[in-house]
Amino acid sequence: MYAAVRRYEGVTDPAEAGRRVSEGFVPLIRQIPGLLAYYWVDAGNGVMISTSVFEDEDGAHESIKKAAVFVRDHLAPLLPNPPQVMSGQVVAFA
Known part of the structure; x- marks a missing residue:
């Protein structure tokens, strides 16, 4: 398993960002083969x-x-600053 983590700082409207991600990005990421979870x-x-x-x-x-x-x-x-992006192999999980 592999994980990608993106941290956004300085978000101007978290509720609106959440709505846009839920309605727009979640359908896109669901199309990527091998998706196990998204948060x-x-x-x-x-x-x-x-x-x-x-x-x-x-x-x-x-x-x-x-x-x-x-x-x-x-x-x-809504996300004026570039994110901190990290990814790597999952080495432990529950």
Whole structure:
């Protein structure tokens, strides 16, 4: 399994960002083969975190690409700062 994590800081409207992700990005990421889980989390204080888990590395990297395009096209005013992006092999899980 592989995971991709993106941390967004300075989010101007977390509720609207969540709505746009739910309605627009979730259908896109569901199309990526091997998706096991996706989460969009409001961590408070203008921080939001997305986590996607895939069966393989290709899926995780594809999600990073799709997220970048979606943010650019649909979320840029709400997510003014570039995200911190991390990905890697899952080595423990429950």
